[in-house]
Amino acid sequence: AQSVTQLDSHVSVSEGTPVLLRCNYSSSYSPSLFWYVQHPNKGLQLLLKYTSAATLVKGINGFEAEFKKSETSFHLTKPSAHMSDAAEYFCVVSPPSSNTGKLIFGQGTTLQVKP
Amino acid sequence: DAGVTQSPTHLIKTRGQQVTLRCSPKSGHDTVSWYQQALGQGPQFIFQYYEEEERQRGNFPDRFSGHQFPNYSSELNVNALLLGDSALYLCASSLDSGGTYGYTFGSGTRLTVV
Numbered sequence: 742a743q744s745v746t747q748l749d750s751h752v753s754v755s756e757g758t759p760v761l762l763r764c765n766y767s768s769s770y771s772p773s774l775f776w777y778v779q780h781p782n783k784g785l786q787l788l789l790k791y792t793s794a795a796t797l798v799k800g801i802n803g804f805e806a807e808f809k810k811s812e813t814s815f816h817l818t819k820p821s822a823h824m825s826d827a828a829e830y831f832c833v834v835s836p837p838s839s840n841t842g843k844l845i846f847g848q849g850t851t852l853q854v855k856p
Numbered sequence: 857d858a859g860v861t862q863s864p865t866h867l868i869k870t871r872g873q874q875v876t877l878r879c880s881p882k883s884g885h886d887t888v889s890w891y892q893q894a895l896g897q898g899p900q901f902i903f904q905y906y907e908e909e910e911r912q913r914g915n916f917p918d919r920f921s922g923h924q925f926p927n928y929s930s931e932l933n934v935n936a937l938l939l940g941d942s943a944l945y946l947c948a949s950s951l952d953s954g955g956t957y958g959y960t961f962g963s964g965t966r967l968t969v970v
Contacts, residue, residue, distance in 0.1 A: 777961075783946075783963055784860065784960075784962050784963040787958055831898050843901045844891075844899075845901070849898050853943070
């Protein structure tokens with residue numbers, strides 16, 4: 742069975758400082774991994790996606806994530822936080838090439854950005 | 857180009873009633889998946905529709921049912937509503953059932969059961 746664990750339910754950073762949101766996954770197969778962001782009253786937006794190509798994945802708005810198979814981790818980072826980054830972030834795993842369409846979400850991490 | 861459209865945005869129902877939620881996929885997408893997001897939780901997969909058939913189902917009771925129309929739009933029906941059904945219901949569309957090219961999510965329908 743596949744699962745994801747987001748290690749922090751809440752992260753608070755100051756504007757201009759680095760962001761680190763941690764995610765560990767469990768999968769019997771080589772998974773597809775995603776990070777999604779959810780702003781209040783808005784739909785989920787894809788930040789980035791890992792599908793067994795480069796282990797360092799660059800996404801939108803300056804975010805990137807590194808796939809580390811040995812650590813079963815897929816942490817999300819950003820060098821400098823902006824006030825607009827305050828939102829809920831979800832680490833997501835999907836069964837590879839199974840055509841199930843089932844995304845498995847973590848519990849989410851709330852990112853607070855202080856001025 | 858419109859993304860995924862869901863209606864209504866909010867609604868309030870009484871325990872025991874039935875509700876229908878609607879979703880129009882992004883232009884060009886033929887696959888629709890539904891998710892339930894309880895307050896403070898990540899979304900949970902309900903089911904996926906492709907070619908007007910339910911292709912995959914998550915761990916939800918038969919009170920949850922759906923339909924996909926020839927124009928690829930979809931409905932989610934919930935019967936005999938329980939207080940625990942209160943949640944944000946999200947619709948996601950994709951070009952294929954496996955989401956090879958990604959999923960586009962709507963803003964959701966906030967259902968409150970009282």
